[in-house]
Amino acid sequence: MSENEKLTEEKIFEAATIVFEEEGLTGARMQNIADRAGINKSLLHYYFRTKDHLFEAVFTKLAKKMFTKFTPIFEKNLSLEEKIRFFFREHISFMQQNPKLPGFILNEINHNPQRIQKLIKNIEFKNLWVTILEQHKDELYKYNITEETLPQIMTTIASLSVFPFAAKGILEVVFENFGVDFDKYIESRKEFAADFVIKAITK
Amino acid sequence: MSENEKLTEEKIFEAATIVFEEEGLTGARMQNIADRAGINKSLLHYYFRTKDHLFEAVFTKLAKKMFTKFTPIFEKNLSLEEKIRFFFREHISFMQQNPKLPGFILNEINHNPQRIQKLIKNIEFKNLWVTILEQHKDELYKYNITEETLPQIMTTIASLSVFPFAAKGILEVVFENFGVDFDKYIESRKEFAADFVIKAITK
DNA sequence: ATTCGGTTTAACTGAATGGTCAAAAGTATT
DNA sequence: AATACTTTTGACCATTCAGTTAAACCGAAT
Numbered sequence: 468m469s470e471n472e473k474l475t476e477e478k479i480f481e482a483a484t485i486v487f488e489e490e491g492l493t494g495a496r497m498q499n500i501a502d503r504a505g506i507n508k509s510l511l512h513y514y515f516r517t518k519d520h521l522f523e524a525v526f527t528k529l530a531k532k533m534f535t536k537f538t539p540i541f542e543k544n545l546s547l548e549e550k551i552r553f554f555f556r557e558h559i560s561f562m563q564q565n566p567k568l569p570g571f572i573l574n575e576i577n578h579n580p581q582r583i584q585k586l587i588k589n590i591e592f593k594n595l596w597v598t599i600l601e602q603h604k605d606e607l608y609k610y611n612i613t614e615e616t617l618p619q620i621m622t623t624i625a626s627l628s629v630f631p632f633a634a635k636g637i638l639e640v641v642f643e644n645f646g647v648d649f650d651k652y653i654e655s656r657k658e659f660a661a662d663f664v665i666k667a668i669t670k
Numbered sequence: 671m672s673e674n675e676k677l678t679e680e681k682i683f684e685a686a687t688i689v690f691e692e693e694g695l696t697g698a699r700m701q702n703i704a705d706r707a708g709i710n711k712s713l714l715h716y717y718f719r720t721k722d723h724l725f726e727a728v729f730t731k732l733a734k735k736m737f738t739k740f741t742p743i744f745e746k747n748l749s750l751e752e753k754i755r756f757f758f759r760e761h762i763s764f765m766q767q768n769p770k771l772p773g774f775i776l777n778e779i780n781h782n783p784q785r786i787q788k789l790i791k792n793i794e795f796k797n798l799w800v801t802i803l804e805q806h807k808d809e810l811y812k813y814n815i816t817e818e819t820l821p822q823i824m825t826t827i828a829s830l831s832v833f834p835f836a837a838k839g840i841l842e843v844v845f846e847n848f849g850v851d852f853d854k855y856i857e858s859r860k861e862f863a864a865d866f867v868i869k870a871i872t873k
Numbered sequence: 874a875t876t877c878g879g880t881t882t883a884a885c886t887g888a889a890t891g892g893t894c895a896a897a898a899g900t901a902t903t
Numbered sequence: 904a905a906t907a908c909t910t911t912t913g914a915c916c917a918t919t920c921a922g923t924t925a926a927a928c929c930g931a932a933t
Contacts, residue, residue, distance in 0.1 A: 475880085491781070494696035497921060507882050512922060567780070574777040576839040577770070578694070583843050592847035618850050619862045622834055622841065630829035633836055636779040638825065640786050644795035647821050659822045667870035678910085700891060710912050715892060 476514055478504045483525050488567040492522050492575060530572055530586050536561050537625075541598050547606040552661040555628055559657045562632045569632040610668040620668065627660040679717055681707045686728050691770040695725050695778060733775055733789050739764050740828075744801050750809045755864040758831055762860045765835045766853075772835040813871040823871065830863040 482503035486495045497518055501508040515521035536558050540550050562569060576583050596617070600607070607613075612620060631638060631653060639649050685706035689698045700721055704711040718724035739761050743753050765772060779786050799820070803810070810816075815823060834841060834856060842852050 489781075491694065491696060491777075493694060494781070496919090498919095508921090509883085509923085510881060513880075516922090518921065570777060570780045573836055573840070574694075574773060577773045577836075578692075578697070578839075580839040580843065583840055587843065587847075590847075592844070596848070616862070618845065618848060618855055619859065619866075622837075622855075623830060623863075623866060625837070626829040626833035627826060630833045630836070631825055633776055633780075633833070634825075634828070636781075636783040637776070637786055640783065640790065641795075642821065644790075644793075645799070645821060652821055652825075656822065659819070660826075663822075663826060663870045667866045699889090701889090711891090712893080712913080713911060716910075719892090721891065 475504075475506065475510070478506070479511060479514055479521075480525065480528075483521050484529065487522060487525050488529075488571045491571070492518075492526075492578075495522075526572075526575060526582065527586070529568060530583075532565075533568055533572055534586065541595060541602075547603050547610065548665055551624070551664055552658075554624065555661045556657045558628045559653060559660075562629070563653060566632055566635060569629045570635070573629075573633055609670065611670060612668060620664075624660075624664060627656075627663065631656060678707075678709065678713070681709070682714060682717055682724075683728065683731075686724050687732065690725060690728050691732075691774045694774070695721075695729075695781075698725075729775075729778060729785065730789070732771060733786075735768075736771055736775055737789065744798060744805075750806050750813065751868055754827070754867055755861075757827065758864045759860050761831045762856060762863075765832070766856060769835055769838060772832045773838070776832075776836055812873070814873060815871060823867075827863075827867060830859075830866065834859060 479500070483495075483500045486500045486503060490496070490499075495518075497511055498508055500521070501511050504511075511521065515524060537554075539557075540554050543550060543553065545553060596614075599617075635649070638652075642649055642652065682703070686698075686703045689703045689706060693699070693702075698721075700714055701711055703724075704714050707714075714724065718727060740757075742760075743757050746753060746756065748756060799817075802820075838852070841855075845852055845855065
């Protein structure tokens with residue numbers, strides 16, 4: 468039954484997502500995934516032939532989910548400052564709901580960098596830069612942004628948003644000693660990071 | 671012979687460091703480590719009884735190496751601005767020589783957060799804050815730093831320094847599309863990050 | 874009711890892997 | 904040179920794990 472089939476596949480996918488995020492590709496066990504999905508291990512191999520197939524499916528979906536969160540900024544009709552604020556709000560909110568995603572993706576890509584090539588090969592980077600340049604010609608001059616500093620600024624923005632989640636395991640423990648609550652810290656980071664960047668790039 | 675013993679143990683340690691950094695705890699194979707060290711697999715177990723022992727030894731050493739790079743700032747007799755510049759120069763230089771370390775440590779801690787507790791339990795965080803407060807009382811007022819914003823600023827500084835290495839696998843591929851060289855990017859980041867932070871916190 | 878497609882299960886396989894053991898090789902001590 | 908010790912090795916073991924197989928199950932079409 469196709470109805471049923473989608474259901475099992477969905478169950479497997481969800482279970483695999485949890486286990487892979489938690490244990491990584493090498494640490495994940497097919498038996499563990501099967502147990503979580505409430506099915507037999509053979510059924511895993513019936514739906515996804517090998518562990519690598521299953522991982523590839525899960526990883527691709529999650530990575531796309533993550534990276535597509537970066538792109539809508541280029542489409543919106545907002546000022547640069549508004550875009551920066553919009554990005555931090557949206558991106559951090561997304562990660563609040565998927566806190567293990569950043570660490571998982573960073574780790575798996577570091578471990579196997581070829582993986583990313585498939586994901587971003589269909590992005591036109593030249594166009595992307597041209598788009599920004601056209602949309603914000605005047606603003607780029609108003610701020611300290613040149614073709615030279617753009618990579619620094621882009622990675623800085625990504626840093627401020629992603630790092631707290633990638634380092635969650637450390638920060639939670641360190642914060643405990645300072646009496647800081649991680650969730651509140653994250654909540655206030657949406658605005659702090661935006662303010663910080665805007666302040667830094669304003670002439 | 672103790673001379674020889676140190677040598678083999680050192681060889682094992684170096685081999686294990688490379689393999690663990692590359693493959694992680696779960697992905698690393700004892701046979702692989704033995705091969706790289708040019709010794710028999712049994713000898714691994716003679717020096718470090720189990721895989722976990724060996725990992726614990728390697729991880730602890732690397733993590734200490736990493737975290738101690740954060741502390742000397744608190745001892746130096748420099749202005750806050752000088753300290754920030756000093757930190758980015760030193761910390762990024764250190765990671766240039768150990769580019770896989772950040773990703774490795776972040777990942778292993780996320781996977782097993784208890785690990786970090788052992789490492790930082792002997793750091794007195796209350797003292798640390800008092801130290802900063804006393805050393806830079808006037809400066810903290812001069813800049814936009816309060817006890818409220820300190821966690822945000824500390825993690826921001828860490829972000830800017832660590833993230834490019836934690837995301838190395840992604841950035842290298844993305845940069846390629848922009849014609850940017852990762853090593854040059856890192857080199858210029860030492861100054862950029864310092865400028866960026868100082869600009870942002872200056873009233 | 875029977876056949877037929879897809880689905881699910883239990884039992885199994887073979888390779889990989891962490892770890893052990895007893896013997897060999899090497900070194901220091903007397 | 905004999906003894907006692909540590910270091911190194913190769914063969915071996917038990918377990919874990921991804922993946923296979925053949926049979927049972929189940930709902931629908933004939």
